[in-house]
Amino acid sequence: MRTLFIFIALLSVLAACSEKRPAAGHADHAHEQPKPAPEKYTCPMHPAVVQDGPGKCPICGMDLVPKKAGIELMLSENQMRLANITTAAVASQPVGQTIVINGKLALNEEGSSVISSRAAGRVEKLFLKETGRPVKKGEPLYELYSETLLTLQREYLLAKAQYDALGKENPRYATFLKSAEQKLLRYGLTPAQVDQLGKSKVFKERITFLAPASGLITSIRVAEGQYVEEGAALYQLENIGTLWLEAETYPQETSLVKVGDMISVRVNGYEATPVEAKVTFLSPEYRANTVVTVLRATLANPNEIFKPGMQAQVLFTHSSRQALALPTDAVIRDAHGAHVYVQTLPGTFEPREVETGLEDFGKVEITSGLSEGDTVAVTGAYLLYSEIVLKKGGDPMAVHQHE
Template sequence: MRTLACFMLTLLLAACSTKDASHQHAHTAEAPAAPAKYTCPMHPEVIQDGPGKCPVCGMDLVLKKEGVALMLNESQMRLANITTQPVSMQPVGQTVSINGKLVLNEEGSSVISSRAAGRIEKLFVKETGRAVKKGEPLYELYSETLLTLQREYLLAKEQYETLGKDHPRYESFLKSAERKLLLYGLTQNQVNKLATTKTFAERVTFVAPTSGLVTELKVAEGQYVAEGAPLFSIENVNTLWLEAETYPQETALVNVGDKIAVRVSGYESTPVEATVMFLSPEYRANTLITVLRATLQNEQNTFKPGMQAQVLFTHSSRRALALPSDAVIRDGSGAHVYVQTGARTFEPREVKIGLENFMQVEITEGLAEGDTVAVSGAYLLYSEIVLKKGGDPMAIHQHE
């Protein structure tokens, strides 16, 4: 009887165990898996739970792969100088570049000559290539003529102060003597100082009448010069000329008055604008070329004559989704950009590019109008992901 009871208890426990295991297996099988997400390659904002067609363009949806997010703090954003820009429709075209050179604007040339015969006592500028500002001392001159004119001025001033109230003609004598000094190159401040101190200067300092670059020095200290002898050549470099030679297929892309982009050697990242002012066809070695001349503003004296430059002509423009060239990162996996997905959060996204010029890149796939991407600092984001993830961002993206 006891043996039968033990056998029945064993069967009951086995049945309970089998029931529990079956219940657990059924519970596990019933756990729903996370649904796969599908998106459109052309319109990544379109996301669905299953395959199908894009409601915008009709393309087949593809499996959406999770990206590699990179979150920065405010300090990192400032240090990396990261700026963002929304993707927008812009005119994009192909770019043709031709070589050119910056030369002096001959319209800004001036020659400094001696106003009086005398001896050069001192040169404040002793080398060419130096920039001078208007009013800066250039040289000191000892001149008997200037000494005589200063004495005449002081005499006329004394007569005017003594007899001017009773004889008005002495005022005209004083003004005539002052005008002579100004015509001989003295400044108004020098004349005022002579009137105040009543002491003539044996050496007269002459200053630069204009700002520019000293391109020629024709005198030395101690040299005697005649009246009108050339001493300095000064070129105004606030504007420069860009000169380039174009062939017929390139000449067709530009007209007088057009604004053209110029990339100066050493400053390739910041193209400047120039205005075409001259196109002259010439025959050289049985080949028709056109000499192009454009005016380039240089108020900060950033550029110097003789610098090499490239002229950029853009043609076959069309409106398309475009980004600045610096926003697109190219590596062995293709091209990708960094899309801002949240506050200070960026994710690499693979894109396909079309037309490209020096400034812009057309985006044919991977982005939608209005998406915000990193422009400056994109390469720093690329480096940060490589350091943190230990590999290429897009390779990691595809693997995940």
């Protein structure tokens, strides 16, 4: 009986111990709380500076700000400059549908001129022997041997000698000198050439004639050693300071333009810088059972970077309206839609999904996702996109949606 009592007492003690152990273990786990990660702070001007807790930037001394979590890129000023990343505020501006019509640049026939021989003689030398070459005003064109010019030079030198000797006593010698000088000028010599003749007092058998204007040589009608009459055509010169743009439009396009309108033109090879041209001529023609209107516009070419024969596109914009818009290069399109890169802090960008509407040659309407005044990367957006893809290992908007 005593043995049974001892056995029951031992069982009671073991049961009490087994009940206390889980409670103690549970209490221990309840007190073990994970420590939160310290908040990161960074410098708005030097994103590479990151530390735990607030403080001062060791580079510029600015107050550090909390580093935002999520998908974002932080770039230094030097990185933004090297990547050509520029920003602009979202603003309301006109945007509409754009129709593109192919055209071609042509010579402006109003600027055509012929360079002819000023005197009868023999062409001793041609300085320009190929067509299609641009020439500047005052550039040498050809050398001419002319008996007429030899006689006029002698007359000038004689008149000058008489004026130098007797001009102070008799004013009429000044008149003789002026008359001899005017003859040389009318035969194509420049004032500088006449002045040099008076100083050297030696006449030249071969006179060099200079280009009277700048332009493009489209025709050469003489050869070296050839004898030419006075007034004979030597060169055909085209002024390319202005060019014609020629295109053909159909009825649905002709209604968008009229004579006097300024139109936007994009020349192949210079697509990034569209230029304006003024419509000067519209001529309807009947072809293949439809009406085709030939359009001609005058395009300024002050630096002569455009050449006749270049292909171009005419951009007609219609249905224009005021809306929030961005340059087309600022909007990145992929399988998940469209997004832009919003600047949240200096040097810090994050992708933001947007919806687009009307789009013309240079702008795209933003219908949702942005507010007026938001600062967006307008150049270099694709570099930001590539950087996020490399860092996140996938599409930035897909990662954003999963997060």
